[in-house]
Amino acid sequence: MYSRAYKWIVSAPPILWVGIFLLLPYALMFAHSFWVVRDGMIAHEWNLQNYAKLFQNPVYLEVLFRTMRIAAAVTLLSLLLGYPLAYYMSFHANMRKDLLYQLVIVPLWVSYLVRGYAWKTILGSEGVLNGFLQYIHVTKEPVSFFLYSPFAVVLMLTHIYTPFVFLPLYASLEHIPRNLVEASQDLGAGSRATFFRVILPLSLPGLLAGATFAFVLTLGDFLAPLLVGGPSSIMIANIVQSLFGTAYDWPLGAAISVCILLLTISLLFLTERLEKRWSFR
């Protein structure tokens, strides 16, 4: 058995860390969301004015819904890209497994900003894509909507978050005992039936974990809209950023953050429950 002192010494750092860097900031944010700005100063008067503003001014809800639409699109596209890749690697890649795995991982070592700027040079009007399209005479003039559009944001975030979707998916596919696949074939199921009746259901926990990553990370992203988004693809985190920055309306920013936080927490809670229900090991 460990002594009381030992337990205290071991558990103190994480508790302090979580307290100072997580709980305290959240508490401050929570408190701010009930205060107001008066004459350029934050007045500590408790009220629900900020939350009321959120629902009165249609801009906030509109941006929030747009953010969720973008997050859903990114999630869906990442799954569409990540699942076949993970499936192929887990079931058919054989010798090339390790190499392919590294190829998926390597982009994660490259800075987010670098990858963002890479998309700028690809999608811009003088960019690689437009140059190519003009070269093969598909278009005569540069297409302008490639860059600075929700399309660009979705594209860039899909590129960045696909590995996050891939990793848990691949792990869950790797954990499916191969004799279950054999058993399915043995019982008369072709590869289609085997996929939909055995492999897909057993990979649901990984699929859910990956989808949650992509959705939640996109929900809080503000760099992609800044780099490649333009005004039509402002996301909720951009609004929070400007409220805490130039607009100097911390209380309203805090209120929005609390909403996003609640949204995220309930999402995580839900997916956790589902993951538990769908895992059978």
Place this chain on the structure above:
Amino acid sequence: MTLPGSSQPQAAAIAGSGDALLAVRNVAKSFGAREVLRHISLEISSGEFLTLLGESGSGKTTLLRLIAGFEQPSTGEIWMSGERLDILPPYKRRVNTVFQNYALFPHLTVQENVGYGLQVSGVAKAEIPGRVTNALDMVKMREFAASRPAKLSGGQQQRVALARALVNRPKLLLLDEPLSALDANLRKQMQSELKSLQRELGITFLFVTHDQDEAMALSDRIALLKDGALEQIASPREIYAHPATSYTAEFIGQTNLLRAEIRNGVAACGSLRWSASQPAGAVLFSLRPEALHLAPDGPFPSDAIRFRAVVRQQIFSGSSEHLELELAGQVLRARIPARGALAGEQEFWFSPADAVAVQE
């Protein structure tokens, strides 16, 4: 037997000969440079219980997987009821497998597991519940129909795996060491249940095991594999009484291997001499421990080969005594009915008919 470049009709005629349900013809399998099966040919009759017996690495599981369709033979053919089997994908073969670790689908209930094969092969929906219930009754697992596999014990999972395979009414059931994960008592019980199920249903069983007692207890015939080659295929009694090779003799039961020199119809091994019909030269004989008898109170049988030996060790095992005998530097193992402690030099005998010539 070889069928070099045999045309299909010829091969079909051969495959269709007799009442063989399954014919394995000259099948070999290599994984890279490693040769796992070397030119195996064997036939399984309808309704037979055939056991593939061998040590780990003997190729028995590979042969099973070739028949199930999980692997392709490198050369050779497999036929079932006059049809080429090895060119079909596993899901088109009327063969079902009971896997070593059961391989039950963890996300499905017991009844969904058992109904899986019926569902995917398009059996009429109305027919499925009845057949599933029947199959579960057969293995006495009806009360667990709604449970998930994780809630079941090993023995129960074993039964479900059996029901899941049998419900499809396969022509041939493949069993890959299905009892190896069970404890000894359960194993004995499952053995007798398996045997009676097989008799009742009349389904052909191909059973893989490394346990020679299990093979002896269950099988109509045993195919003994060694290093990917077929060592001998015969009924348990035949293979025990007439092992073809020294490996078979030692793998199935215990034996004494006697290296004898034959001259003028007499085999000589150390101080022992007995009449033998083999041509002159060196011959290896297998003499089972129970073929050695203690000298009788009355007269010896007429053909008895008598010898005196020192009892070096005696182990009592209830109904019998296991003896280690020494005569002129030679050690023999004997098993005689329990008869109290023996000491010093005793007289023993055996019948020359029990000394079976075996290949090295």
